[in-house]
Amino acid sequence: MKELTPIAAVLTVLAAVPLFVHSNTTLNFLVIALMIALAGQGWNVLGGYGGQYSFGHAAFFGTGAYVTAVLQVRYGINAWLGFVAGIAAGAALGGVIGALTFRSGLRGSYFALVTLAFAEVLRIVASVAPITGAGVGTLMTLELGLHALQFESRAAFYWVILTLVGASLIIVHFIERSRFGVWLVAVRENEDAAQALGVDARKIKTIAMTISGAITAAAGCFYAQYFLFVDSGIAYGTWISIEALLTPIIGGVGTVFGPLLGALVVKSLGEGAKLVTGDVPGLDLIVYGAVLVLVIAFAPRGLIGGLYQAGRYLRRLAVSPTIPLRKVRS
Amino acid sequence: MSEPLLVVDRVTRRFGGLLAVNAASLSAQQGRITALIGPNGAGKTTLFAMISGFIPASEGIIRFAGEDIGGEPPHRLARRGIARTFQIVQPFAGLSVCENILVGAHLHHRAREAALAAAEAVGRKVGLGDLLERAADTLTVAGRKRLELARALAISPRLLLLDEVLAGLNPSEIRDFVPVIRGLCDEGITIIMIEHVMQAVMSLAEHVFVLAEGRVIADGTPAQVAADPLVIEAYLGHGAAAKLRASHAG
Numbered sequence: 001m002k003e004l005t006p007i008a009a010v011l012t013v014l015a016a017v018p019l020f021v022h023s024n025t026t027l028n029f030l031v032i033a034l035m036i037a038l039a040g041q042g043w044n045v046l047g048g049y050g051g052q053y054s055f056g057h058a059a060f061f062g063t064g065a066y067v068t069a070v071l072q073v074r075y076g077i078n079a080w081l082g083f084v085a086g087i088a089a090g091a092a093l094g095g096v097i098g099a100l101t102f103r104s105g106l107r108g109s110y111f112a113l114v115t116l117a118f119a120e121v122l123r124i125v126a127s128v129a130p131i132t133g134a135g136v137g138t139l140m141t142l143e144l145g146l147h148a149l150q151f152e153s154r155a156a157f158y159w160v161i162l163t164l165v166g167a168s169l170i171i172v173h174f175i176e177r178s179r180f181g182v183w184l185v186a187v188r189e190n191e192d193a194a195q196a197l198g199v200d201a202r203k204i205k206t207i208a209m210t211i212s213g214a215i216t217a218a219a220g221c222f223y224a225q226y227f228l229f230v231d232s233g234i235a236y237g238t239w240i241s242i243e244a245l246l247t248p249i250i251g252g253v254g255t256v257f258g259p260l261l262g263a264l265v266v267k268s269l270g271e272g273a274k275l276v277t278g279d280v281p282g283l284d285l286i287v288y289g290a291v292l293v294l295v296i297a298f299a300p301r302g303l304i305g306g307l308y309q310a311g312r313y314l315r316r317l318a319v320s321p322t323i324p325l326r327k328v329r330s
Numbered sequence: 331m332s333e334p335l336l337v338v339d340r341v342t343r344r345f346g347g348l349l350a351v352n353a354a355s356l357s358a359q360q361g362r363i364t365a366l367i368g369p370n371g372a373g374k375t376t377l378f379a380m381i382s383g384f385i386p387a388s389e390g391i392i393r394f395a396g397e398d399i400g401g402e403p404p405h406r407l408a409r410r411g412i413a414r415t416f417q418i419v420q421p422f423a424g425l426s427v428c429e430n431i432l433v434g435a436h437l438h439h440r441a442r443e444a445a446l447a448a449a450e451a452v453g454r455k456v457g458l459g460d461l462l463e464r465a466a467d468t469l470t471v472a473g474r475k476r477l478e479l480a481r482a483l484a485i486s487p488r489l490l491l492l493d494e495v496l497a498g499l500n501p502s503e504i505r506d507f508v509p510v511i512r513g514l515c516d517e518g519i520t521i522i523m524i525e526h527v528m529q530a531v532m533s534l535a536e537h538v539f540v541l542a543e544g545r546v547i548a549d550g551t552p553a554q555v556a557a558d559p560l561v562i563e564a565y566l567g568h569g570a571a572a573k574l575r576a577s578h579a580g
Contacts, residue, residue, distance in 0.1 A: 004364040179436045179445070186433040189422035196382060196416070198408030198485055 007173060010257070011166045018155035027154035031226065032269040034161040035219050039240060040247035040259030041168040042216030047245060048254035049172075049181060050208040051188025053108075057113030057244040059097070059122050060090040060213040062235030064220025069138045069230045070131060079149035083221045090217020091210045098209030102202045107191075116241070123236030137231025140224065149225050161222055165260060168215050172256050175211070185254070216244060246288060250295050251301050252302030261303055266291060333396055335360045335520045336381065336489055341390030343376055350455070352544035353390065358489065363511070363521045365535035367528075369565055372541040374524045375417055378491050381522075382414040383407040394489065408437065413487035415478040417494045417524070421466040428453060428462040430477055434484030449484055456480045456510055469478045472503045476510075483514070490514065492523040496530050504530060532556075540564065 014034075018027060023055050039061055047053045056067050064086040071085055101114050126132040133139075143246040144150050151157055175181040186194040187201045220240075243263075251262025269291060270284030277283055298304030334357035343351040351373040358364040366374050379385040381392060383404040390399050399407060413434075422430050431449035439445035453462050456476045461469065466477060475495050482490060492511070496504050508530055515521055515534075525531050531538060531552060538555045540548040542564035548555050555561055559571035566574075 049428070069368065095459045177442055179440050179442070182432055182436055184446075185425065185429075186422055189424055190420050192384070192404075193420040193422065193481070194413050195404040196384075196408060196435065197434040197481060198405050200403075293347070 003177075004173065007166070007169045007256070010260070011162065011169070014162055015159065016159050024154050027158055027295050029267065029271055031154065031158050031161055033263045034158070034165050034260075035222055035226070036243045036247055036258040036267065037263035038161065038165050039216045039219035039244040040251070040263055041105055041165070041172060042212045042214070042219065043244040044197070044212075044248040044253065044255075044259050045172060045215065046205075046208045046212035048248050048252075048258065049175065049188065050184045050205055050212075052205060052209070053112050053245065054115040054212075054241075055112040055211075055245065056119030057216050057219030058236045058238060058241040059115070059119040060093060060216035061223070061244070062119070062122060062126065062218035062232075062237075063213075063239045064090045065124060065224040065230045065235040066132055066138070066220075067217075067267070068221040068224040069140050073138055073140055074131065077148070079225065080147075083149060083218075083225070086221035086224075087214050087218050090220070091214035093217075094213020095206060095210040097213075098206035102205045102209075109149070110209050116238075119236055119238070119241055123232050126236055127232035132230075132232065135232075137229060137234075140230075142184075142228060150228070156282040157226055160225075164218055164222060168218075169256055169260070171211070171215070171262065176256065180207065182203065188254075242288075246292060248302070250291060250302060252304030252306075255302065255304045258302050258304050266302060332360070333393075334358055336522070337391075337393040337394060338377070339383065339391040339393070341377070341380060341387045341392060343373070343380060343385065344388045349544050351380070351387075351541075354544065354546045355540060356539045356546060356549070357539070358520050358522050360520055361515065361518050362536045363515050363523065363534050365531045366522060366524045366529060366541060367526070367538060367555075368541035371543075372564075373544040375493060377541065378414060378493055378522075378524060382412055382491060406529045408485055408487075411486070411488035412493040413482035413485050413489070414489065415475075415482050415493055415495055417497070419474040419478045420479055421469070421474055423465075423467040425466055426462065427458055427464050427466055427469070427477055427480075430466050431458075431480045431484045434481045436490075437485045452480050452484045456483065457506070471498050472500075472507075475499065475507070477560070487519060489520045489522070492525075493519060494524055494526065496525060496527045508534060528556075537546050 017030065039057065042060060043054060043057050066091040068086040071082040072079055097115065097118055101111055106114055128134050142150065143317060144152055169248040183199045183204050186199055187204055191201050220235065241256065247262035247266055248259040250266055251260065252258030266288060269287045273283050273287045295302060299309065336358040338356045340353040340355050341351060342353050350395060353379060368374055376385065380387045383402050384400055391398060394410060394412060399410065399414065421435065428449055431453050432445055433454065435445040435449040439448050450462060453459055456479050458473065458476050458480055461473060467475060479495055496507060499507060511521065511534060535552055538549060538552050539546050540555055540561050547560050547564055548558045562571040562574060
């Protein structure tokens with residue numbers, strides 16, 4: 001259990017934030033950042049550990065959001081059950097898309113394109129199907145209270161999303177140390193070699209996509225509860241596919257904390273840019289682009305990988321000055 | 331004699347119009363080292379790929395431990411006990427040596443501690459004991475070959491297919507490696523090796539099959555095969571055996 005200490009420490013610090021910060025704007029910002037971190041953690045399981053880069057994680061986010069919203073609005077199902085159903089639907093969708101694409105042997109950019117296609121098809125279906133409210137979207141009823149999973153205070157929502165992020169950190173930590181995780185990484189590194197060692201690559205990737213779908217769907221379920229409104233452009237829009245893959249790539253693919261760090265850094269930069277330049281549309285996207293270019297150029301393993309590199313560099317700096325000095329004296 | 335551990339019976343593989351392996355038959359006796367030699371492009375690696383399930387055979391039967399294994403995917407064959415190394419080494423480059431071996435060790439050990447212990451033991455056995463924490467992509471060629479072998483051994487195979495594990499090594503590295511292979515055979519692992527280093531084939535193998543242009547053109551003890559005119563011609567060209575004999579006589 002000792003290895004869980006870093007996760008516990010980070011969660012404790014983050015949990016204390018609403019005790020000191022009361023500004024709704026700041027809390028709102030943090031809630032969104034954590035929601036993106038959760039969506040990104042889902043992507044990280046499949047893309048970071050499994051090496052299968054999906055461009056369509058909106059499919060899971062949207063499915064989670066719609067299932068939560070539609071079950072409550074149209075079928076009067078309890079919010080908690082709706083939330084769980086949304087996660088289950090994301091997992092099921094992940095399993096189905098995974099089974100279909102991996103059975104066809106799709107890898108690399110072909111896999112990325114097919115996931116994008118799935119998300120786009122779902123977006124179009126959701127924008128015309130009556131059950132999702134078609135173009136109008138689904139508006140949920142305001143019903144404050146724990147039973148309805150709706151809260152007046154931002155802090156309560158903040159703790160809800162933080163709990164989900166914490167759960168995802170712990171899940172990914174255990175995946176990393178399990179046989180499944182070792183095999184998943186082996187598939188990422190070299191699929192043929194993994195198969196020669198008895199790894200059923202197709203099955204491992206499909207399981208990873210199921211877990212991935214469930215985690216990203218949880219972010220979608222939270223979105224619905226938080227904003228009480230879902231439409232096809234939000235739920236299945238490319239924006240969330242991009243956020244879900246950018247945050248782990250910037251934070252550090254295939255690391256437990258990568259998505260969380262990436263989400264906090266990218267969102268802070270985006271908000272910072274907005275403060276400086278006013279509401280110029282698209283400026284935060286330019287910031288994304290610039291950060292992405294810098295990270296890939298200087299820290300291809302993300303900020304976490306970059307921190308390790310910097311740490312090693314600093315240690316070498318701290319040690320090395322003594323070496324030339326001795327040389328001079330002798 | 332009981333049935334050999336592996337029987338390849340008139341196996342053929344076509345790639346479009348190219349006949350890579352043409353009705354080749356061979357067998358590997360339990361607990362022995364069998365060598366598969368032949369000129370470049372003879373179809374040796376294709377034959378290995380069929381035995382390990384990476385490429386399906388167009389025709390013919392492959393039997394392992396008495397069962398037909400044709401059409402089974404590689405991961406199932408690995409579970410049955412067939413391990414292979416790759417001619418072009420395929421390390422998990424981003425992982426450490428120990429993590430590389432761990433992937434194989436997990437096949438029979440679900441728990442992390444047991445798998446780690448097994449991986450370390452295998453690493454030490456092939457002489458990687460001091461390099462376990464090194465990143466796999468920092469190893470020398472000889473180190474990578476050992477890692478390739480260690481990973482395959484980690485799945486506790488009954489049959490080990492070694493595809494040119496000695497290629498690219500210098501003479502002293504080969505001298506270090508040969509006893510490792512013999513040690514595996516002494517533990518009861520049946521080995522088939524594709525090898526161009528004839529010195530190793532001569533000293534290790536009990537039985538040799540010679541593949542040329544997709545066909546098995548000769549088999550026997552290393553000495554028998556080396557003296558076979560057909561084999562000499564396959565390597566040196568048509569009429570070479572006669573010329574060689576003439577030059578020895580003269």
